[in-house]
Amino acid sequence: MTPEGLPARRAALRILDAVLRRGQTMDNAAQAARDLPPADAALASAIAGETLRRLPDLDALIDGATRQPLPDDSKARMVLRLALAQKIGLGTADHALVATALPLVDGGPRRLVHGVLGTLLRKGMPTFDAPRLPQAVEQRWNAAWGDEVVQAARRAIAHRPPLDLSFADHAAESEFPEGLSLAPLHRRLDHHGSITMLPGFGEGRWWVQDLAASLPARLIPAGARRVLDACAAPGGKTMQLAAAGHEVTALDRSESRLARLADNLKRTGLKAETVVADALDWSPTEPFDAVLLDAPCSATGTFRRHPEVLYRARPSIISGSAELQSQLLERSAAWVRPGGSLVYSVCSLEPEEGEQGIEAFLSARPDFRIEPAPPLVDGVTPHPRGWLRVLPDMLEAQGGLDGFFTAHLVRTA
Numbered sequence: 001m002t003p004e005g006l007p008a009r010r011a012a013l014r015i016l017d018a019v020l021r022r023g024q025t026m027d028n029a030a031q032a033a034r035d036l037p038p039a040d041a042a043l044a045s046a047i048a049g050e051t052l053r054r055l056p057d058l059d060a061l062i063d064g065a066t067r068q069p070l071p072d073d074s075k076a077r078m079v080l081r082l083a084l085a086q087k088i089g090l091g092t093a094d095h096a097l098v099a100t101a102l103p104l105v106d107g108g109p110r111r112l113v114h115g116v117l118g119t120l121l122r123k124g125m126p127t128f129d130a131p132r133l134p135q136a137v138e139q140r141w142n143a144a145w146g147d148e149v150v151q152a153a154r155r156a157i158a159h160r161p162p163l164d165l166s167f168a169d170h171a172a173e174s175e176f177p178e179g180l181s182l183a184p185l186h187r188r189l190d191h192h193g194s195i196t197m198l199p200g201f202g203e204g205r206w207w208v209q210d211l212a213a214s215l216p217a218r219l220i221p222a223g224a225r226r227v228l229d230a231c232a233a234p235g236g237k238t239m240q241l242a243a244a245g246h247e248v249t250a251l252d253r254s255e256s257r258l259a260r261l262a263d264n265l266k267r268t269g270l271k272a273e274t275v276v277a278d279a280l281d282w283s284p285t286e287p288f289d290a291v292l293l294d295a296p297c298s299a300t301g302t303f304r305r306h307p308e309v310l311y312r313a314r315p316s317i318i319s320g321s322a323e324l325q326s327q328l329l330e331r332s333a334a335w336v337r338p339g340g341s342l343v344y345s346v347c348s349l350e351p352e353e354g355e356q357g358i359e360a361f362l363s364a365r366p367d368f369r370i371e372p373a374p375p376l377v378d379g380v381t382p383h384p385r386g387w388l389r390v391l392p393d394m395l396e397a398q399g400g401l402d403g404f405f406t407a408h409l410v411r412t413a
């Protein structure tokens with residue numbers, strides 16, 4: 001007899017394997033569950049996600065209960081990780097854990113998995129309120145931001161973050177019935193279900209956007225008429241810019257992501273011209289009053305929503321990203337009229353992709369200066385160099401923020 005919930009666990013195993021061994025994103029890896037009923041597919045993603053939130057601590061538990069360390073990518077270790085994560089993160093009952101774990105190692109070390117699980121479940125599980133991050137990430141962030149920020153990041157990864165909504169205008173925001181407002185046109189909800197059921201979704205009164213991700217568009221001067229959103233899809237910042245009354249050109253090299261942007265514009269009734277092109281070989285016919293470059297990056301700032309980024313962002317990926325960002329900055333700079341603005345941003349916690357990239361750009365380009373950012377959100381104090389650096393210890397009591405970097409540069413000549 002097949003235990004209830006086994007297909008979801010099988011899919012969770014495939015997702016975890018795709019992320020850890022093949023470096024896939026959770027979104028791509030979750031394709032492994034696409035043939036399952038929606039509830040099972042959601043459970044598979046939740047189990048894999050809860051596992052990635054606390055992988056180093058789960059491994060320490062497993063290693064403490066085995067005589068010989070299990071190979072890192074062995075099926076036995078993967079299955080044990082998934083089972084323990086369900087206990088800790090989802091509160092699954094012991095009998096259900098065991099019944100759905102053992103068939104996953106059929107033909108393999110079933111007795112070993114049974115024994116280790118039994119031992120650990122009898123001992124009782126720690127809660128892991130501040131699970132460790134991968135060692136390489138902790139070392140890197142410790143060097144860049146210090147131990148307090150690493151501790152805050154540990155606390156942050158334990159939970160799924162709150163849901164932030166951005167509104168097109170004050171009327172739409174004031175009609176929204178609930179939530180905490182941490183900035184104009186923003187509400188924060190403790191909501192983890194489907195967003196389509198929230199009031200105003202169908203009418204396009206708001207869109208989902210982490211508060212940190214809404215900061216760059218807030219730096220574009222109100223007087224800028226023509227604005228280019230140079231890496232625009234799926235369009236959170238395009239919608240902010242269009243809602244603020246700018247004439248927006250939204251460029252992205254990904255046709256499928258631009259199609260999502262077009263859907264978002266349709267739902268919200270906002271307008272922008274869309275262009276499918278690679279920013280590295282596209283040129284506008286005339287310069288813009290402002291360019292927003294929300295560059296592709298390691299995305300390590302989004303670790304609360306996408307814990308897998310911490311496993312994908314190896315040093316070579318980060319340096320490759322920084323190289324691409326420098327090329328994109330150089331191209332975008334050429335499209336800004338003298339006196340115009342270039343706002344740069346990345347959802348990354350790596351200084352190489354933020355501070356260091358901007359310092360290198362400014363050294364090479366004396367025709368640009370930093371315009372000091374105003375304090376847009378209480379608790380996110382602008383850096384003395386003028387940029388905004390959002391770290392995991394900011395606004396922690398209110399639910400925290402994604403890690404983020406944004407700088408407003410002005411072309412002086």
Ligand SMILES: C[S@@+](CC[C@H](N)C(=O)[O-])C[C@H]1O[C@@H](n2cnc3c(N)ncnc32)[C@H](O)[C@@H]1O
Binds near residue numbers: 232253277294
């Ligand atoms: C961080 S995401 C942008 C998120 C978007 N600004 C928002 O707020 O919804 C980066 C985007 O850059 C696009 N991209 C990456 N390399 C590009 C290039 N060379 N030219 C144009 N777009 C590029 C990717 O397709 C991706 O959609």
